[in-house]
Amino acid sequence: MAKINRTELIRQTVECTGMKQKDVEMAVNGLINVIIKNIITGNDVAISGLLRTTICSVGERTYHLNGGTSIVPAHKKVVVHVSKLLTKSMNLNI
Numbered sequence: 001m002a003k004i005n006r007t008e009l010i011r012q013t014v015e016c017t018g019m020k021q022k023d024v025e026m027a028v029n030g031l032i033n034v035i036i037k038n039i040i041t042g043n044d045v046a047i048s049g050l051l052r053t054t055i056c057s058v059g060e061r062t063y064h065l066n067g068g069t070s071i072v073p074a075h076k077k078v079v080v081h082v083s084k085l086l087t088k089s090m091n092l093n094i
Contacts, residue, residue, distance in 0.1 A: 054083075
């Protein structure tokens, strides 16, 4: 299974839309920056038919590893929920 990085995403979008690479690059980078900005400020991001992000708080935890103890402080994490439509489409193509 191949990984698609930002460069490949831009290249495939150029092929799909016929738009200029420079325009697609600006749009993709802008979209990524808006998503990151909203997640950092604590906003959930939802892209219908694709995914939804949620910010969750995780409490302080104590882990016992190899006879030692490690404390991980409380923090926030991003949880990504894949849309039902995407999951259904993905499972039809198996």
